[in-house]
Amino acid sequence: MYPSPIWIRTWSVLAAGLLVIEMSGLARAALSAPVSRPIRAVLREPLPPEELSLTEEAAEVVVAGPTFTYRVQKATGLVSAVRVVREGREVIASSGPAELQLDQYRFASAFNPGKLVVERAGKDQAVLRVEGTLRDPAQRGPEVDYTLRHTFFNDGVVVSAVKLTPRGELRVERELVYRLSARGQLSHYLHKTRGENGSDAVRGSLPPAGQAVRFTAETSCLQVFSPAAALAIFTDGGALHLSQPKLDTAVVETAGPADGPGRISLAQYLIRIAPGDPPRVLKAGEPLTFRVGLSVAPNRRPHPRMHDLRMFTWIGDEKHPYPTDAEISRVAQFGFTLFQMHRVGTPGLPRPPADEFMRVLDKVHELGLLFLWEENADLMYDSAPGVRELKAKGQFALWQGFNYGGRYTAEMDSYCDLIATCLASPNGLAEYRLANLARMMDRYAVDGIYLDDNLAYGNCTLAREHGHPREVYDCLIELHEMNWRRRELLRRRCPHTVLVSHSTRAFVLPVVCNFDALIYGEGYSFGSLTDYWSYFGFAHCLPAQGMIWPGGQDIERCPASLVYNYDLLTGGGQYSQIDWRLFPHKFPHAKGVTPPEPFYTQAYNLAQYDFGMYESRIWRFVDAADLFAATAPQTFATVYRNQTWGDWLIPVANMANQDVKTALAFHSPEALGFEPHKDYVLFNVHRRLARNLRGDALNAAFSDLAISGGSLQLFYLREAPGQAPFHLWGGKRISERWDASARKLTVSLDGPAGRQDTVFLAGANHGLQLVLAGGAPARFFFDPAQGLVHGQVTFTAKPLTLEAHYSVSGTNRLPHKVAAPASPYF
Numbered sequence: 001m002y003p004s005p006i007w008i009r010t011w012s013v014l015a016a017g018l019l020v021i022e023m024s025g026l027a028r029a030a031l032s033a034p035v036s037r038p039i040r041a042v043l044r045e046p047l048p049p050e051e052l053s054l055t056e057e058a059a060e061v062v063v064a065g066p067t068f069t070y071r072v073q074k075a076t077g078l079v080s081a082v083r084v085v086r087e088g089r090e091v092i093a094s095s096g097p098a099e100l101q102l103d104q105y106r107f108a109s110a111f112n113p114g115k116l117v118v119e120r121a122g123k124d125q126a127v128l129r130v131e132g133t134l135r136d137p138a139q140r141g142p143e144v145d146y147t148l149r150h151t152f153f154n155d156g157v158v159v160s161a162v163k164l165t166p167r168g169e170l171r172v173e174r175e176l177v178y179r180l181s182a183r184g185q186l187s188h189y190l191h192k193t194r195g196e197n198g199s200d201a202v203r204g205s206l207p208p209a210g211q212a213v214r215f216t217a218e219t220s221c222l223q224v225f226s227p228a229a230a231l232a233i234f235t236d237g238g239a240l241h242l243s244q245p246k247l248d249t250a251v252v253e254t255a256g257p258a259d260g261p262g263r264i265s266l267a268q269y270l271i272r273i274a275p276g277d278p279p280r281v282l283k284a285g286e287p288l289t290f291r292v293g294l295s296v297a298p299n300r301r302p303h304p305r306m307h308d309l310r311m312f313t314w315i316g317d318e319k320h321p322y323p324t325d326a327e328i329s330r331v332a333q334f335g336f337t338l339f340q341m342h343r344v345g346t347p348g349l350p351r352p353p354a355d356e357f358m359r360v361l362d363k364v365h366e367l368g369l370l371f372l373w374e375e376n377a378d379l380m381y382d383s384a385p386g387v388r389e390l391k392a393k394g395q396f397a398l399w400q401g402f403n404y405g406g407r408y409t410a411e412m413d414s415y416c417d418l419i420a421t422c423l424a425s426p427n428g429l430a431e432y433r434l435a436n437l438a439r440m441m442d443r444y445a446v447d448g449i450y451l452d453d454n455l456a457y458g459n460c461t462l463a464r465e466h467g468h469p470r471e472v473y474d475c476l477i478e479l480h481e482m483n484w485r486r487r488e489l490l491r492r493r494c495p496h497t498v499l500v501s502h503s504t505r506a507f508v509l510p511v512v513c514n515f516d517a518l519i520y521g522e523g524y525s526f527g528s529l530t531d532y533w534s535y536f537g538f539a540h541c542l543p544a545q546g547m548i549w550p551g552g553q554d555i556e557r558c559p560a561s562l563v564y565n566y567d568l569l570t571g572g573g574q575y576s577q578i579d580w581r582l583f584p585h586k587f588p589h590a591k592g593v594t595p596p597e598p599f600y601t602q603a604y605n606l607a608q609y610d611f612g613m614y615e616s617r618i619w620r621f622v623d624a625a626d627l628f629a630a631t632a633p634q635t636f637a638t639v640y641r642n643q644t645w646g647d648w649l650i651p652v653a654n655m656a657n658q659d660v661k662t663a664l665a666f667h668s669p670e671a672l673g674f675e676p677h678k679d680y681v682l683f684n685v686h687r688r689l690a691r692n693l694r695g696d697a698l699n700a701a702f703s704d705l706a707i708s709g710g711s712l713q714l715f716y717l718r719e720a721p722g723q724a725p726f727h728l729w730g731g732k733r734i735s736e737r738w739d740a741s742a743r744k745l746t747v748s749l750d751g752p753a754g755r756q757d758t759v760f761l762a763g764a765n766h767g768l769q770l771v772l773a774g775g776a777p778a779r780f781f782f783d784p785a786q787g788l789v790h791g792q793v794t795f796t797a798k799p800l801t802l803e804a805h806y807s808v809s810g811t812n813r814l815p816h817k818v819a820a821p822a823s824p825y826f
């Protein structure tokens, strides 16, 4: 859409104001000069520490990770308290122990002292073991010997193996239940059962105070969450024995107003007997074993690169398994930072022609991107030596799985022939998977893993062969441990490693907590913006980057124009792309490819690249209503502020199908850093229109916005220093210096090597002599109506130096030319 006449008129008037800006006077260098790190350096900064510490106090053992603290009572072995912080602020605090209750027997009781031993106190894992005896306070039942063995992981998960051995016959007349109450910043719930993989998990908003949501299916994981925090309880023994169907197996309950705000209780039943039904009898000397666990988020500190993890996936096909150097360069020029190869073979064993692999890896690294190798949680290449060996011995049942009917193939690529393996990675499969990764890291400087199909499926029929605790079991606890072991290995070998999980809609905390990014969708659309943030914003709680799969052969998908509304309103960097969509002539395999897709992808990716999401603070539409709001129905805005440069990026989006007129009303501009008496330049990023304004005219500048259906307008704002020219847009600004005596503006700009784009300079209209790019004269123009200097540059592997020379005389020597919109689609 092109500017309406109102826009043109308004801008012409205001742009004239730019002409009066004087160049003489205060040198900008007098101010402290900001400097940015190029994105390639930020991507490679090591992850923040993910370490556990264990301290013993008089009555408790304290296990603490980067964001969470667990306390364990020495006397009983119970996890007595859980506390989780986010940026120093408490977001979850338990209001009692994580309690196991067996009818009248209580673990949290002075009647049954136990003995605690610290078996392991590692930085990755701590193991505590407690042995004791449970006593019935009314002395009606027998004594019950118990063992609790807690394994604390540095990812915020604790798995507690429980063994209960009654000394005499024990009649369970009501329940065996695992409970936790906590107060926290939580808004939604999710319940996963042992029989499905989590994409069909029941989910919703937490009930009003004093009400409960009850579940009757075989419970596996019950979690409460928000984009700020999450808490889950899980068990491998959910609904082991119900005296009749339809009894509650799990309950999430919101406390009444008397208990204060935000308190919720979670319960999972292992045994449940309805009143009057026969008891479940536990025989003397026969142990009952099961596992329960807790998982919390945030479970680590954020990495600044998070919202810059823009992933591209190379799937290829039989004819073109590896990308050419030119295609890799093109991908880099789209502003992606992660290059994932999707069908490259068993980790460490690249597919034929294998010598192509090093070329690709080197090229990806040369261009500054990180390389991710894809593997599956549920499949192995049929060609993998370990698979061949086990098959030859006739023992493949030891690893066998059942997803995709046991085998996954792709019609356009015969190398893609994979065999299903059990999600628990049993009988040495976990070690085989890890050995593959270790060999991969020995041979190649791979930066991380894209783990496909990371879902706790409940479809294994080989419970006995695989040592599963139940006939129907989702392998959730083993899948978590496999994911944790992978993360530990890769973090050791590559301190900046990136782990991406594909989990469709199944955001089950212990399954996904070991990943830096969660990709969702089979290309499907999202119900509404608030639903998107409520459910898919989950990734943020870890914290992890969310990623949206663009759809390959999927019929249903979110169009590329609309998807950036979701992306830019909620944090950025989420829309991933694939070769099948960006190179459709070479790979005619994707459904619904439209001509504008590459334009949208490139324009919005590069806008984020140039603004520097890694340096930015965000005010999302959803929690900034007191600061600003878009006024028309179905329109929304989010504000980003770069903390290094102090500038702003503001997407204003229209979620409706039809075109609308809206405004963006700032209620509290000072809170966003605007000052009423300062001067700013407002730039429409895609239409390439600039105007200057004073801080107190902010609302007027945003009062009349025309936005097409299902799209957005992207605005950039920078304070105008007043006395000096400055870089406005185009390329990631690394540094900028105005030398007043030499009348020279020097800007260092980072961009993907080979990218051609327009750079805009603002703030001084007189005396332009010459612009040099990389030391050579560059074709730059002056747009007198907007007071903008603009010209095309080609970015290089190292940041490009741009020098603009100004004369004292005030004569402009650049040719005049109007700045044109970035593409016909904007």
Ligand SMILES: [Zn+2]
Pocket: 400, 422, 423, 424, 426, 460, 461, 462, 463, 466, 468
């Ligand atoms: Zn199995």
